[in-house]
Amino acid sequence: MSLPIYLIGARGCGKTTVGEALSRALGYAFRDTDHHLQLSTQRSVAQIVADEGWEGFRARETESLKAVTAPATVIATGGGMVLAEHNRRFMREQGRVIWLSAPSHILAQRLESQPEAAQRPTLTGRPIAEEMGDILRERAHLYRDAAHHEVNAMQPPERVIDEILQSLSLARAS
Ligand SMILES: Nc1ncnc2c1ncn2[C@@H]1O[C@H](COP(=O)(O)OP(=O)(O)OP(=O)(O)O)[C@@H](O)[C@H]1O
Numbered sequence: 001m002s003l004p005i006y007l008i009g010a011r012g013c014g015k016t017t018v019g020e021a022l023s024r025a026l027g028y029a030f031r032d033t034d035h036h037l038q039l040s041t042q043r044s045v046a047q048i049v050a051d052e053g054w055e056g057f058r059a060r061e062t063e064s065l066k067a068v069t070a071p072a073t074v075i076a077t078g079g080g081m082v083l084a085e086h087n088r089r090f091m092r093e094q095g096r097v098i099w100l101s102a103p104s105h106i107l108a109q110r111l112e113s114q115p116e117a118a119q120r121p122t123l124t125g126r127p128i129a130e131e132m133g134d135i136l137r138e139r140a141h142l143y144r145d146a147a148h149h150e151v152n153a154m155q156p157p158e159r160v161i162d163e164i165l166q167s168l169s170l171a172r173a174s
C-alpha cells in the first residue's frame with residue numbers, strides 16, 4: 001500500500017503548487033485541506049475565522065485532515081496544521097511527512113506577489129508578509145517535530161519534487 005504524503009510548512013512555501021505536480025509525477029491523487037474546508041463549508045478561510053474564530057477554524061481543519069487522508073494521495077496541509085499535537089501525531093502515524101522549508105523573506109516575497117487574502121487572513125493583525133518572520137520562529141520547531149524529511153523549498157518546483165522523491169526513495173510514474 002502507498003502511504004499518503006503530507007506536505008507541511010508555512011504559508012507560501014509551495015505546498016499546493018508542489019503538491020499538485022508531485023501527485024502527477026507519482027500518479028497519486030491530490031488533496032488540499034484548505035480547499036477541502038472551503039468546499040465543505042462553502043466559505044473562505046477568512047469567513048470561517050470571522051464566524052467561528054481561529055479556534056473554530058482549527059477544529060474544522062483537523063476534520064479536513066482526517067477526511068482527505070487516503071492511500072496513494074499527496075496532501076497539501078494548511079500552514080497551521082502542525083499547531084495541534086494530535087494533527088502532528090496523526091500525520092506521522094498515517095504516512096510520510098515532508099516539511100517544505102524556506103526563509104521568511106522568500107515566503108514574504110511570494111505572499112506579497114499573490115496575497116489571496118480570503119485564504120490567508122492575517123494571523124496577528126499585522127500584514128501577512130510582515131508577520132511571517134515571527135510566525136516562522138514560533139512554528140519552526142513544530143514543523144521539524146512533525147516532519148520525517150525537511151526539503152529546501154527555495155528551489156524551482158521540479159527540483160523540490162526531485163528532492164522529495166529522493167528522500168522517500170520513490171520513482172516517478174510519468
Ligand atoms: N518552489 C517555488 N519557487 C517559486 N515560487 C513558488 C514555489 N512554490 C510556490 N511558489 C509560488 O508561491 C506562491 C504560494 O504558493 P502556494 O500557494 O503553493 O503555497 P502554500 O504553501 O500552498 O500556501 P498556503 O499555506 O497559504 O496554502 C504562489 O504564487 C506560487 O506560484
Ligand SMILES: O=C(O)C1=C[C@@H](O)[C@@H](O)[C@H](O)C1
Pocket residue numbers: 010011034045077078079080081119120121123
Ligand atoms: O498558517 C496558517 O495558520 C494558515 C495557513 C493557510 O494555509 C490557511 O490554512 C489559513 O489561512 C491559516
Ligand SMILES: [Mg+2]
Pocket residue numbers: 015016017032034076
Ligand atoms: Mg496551499
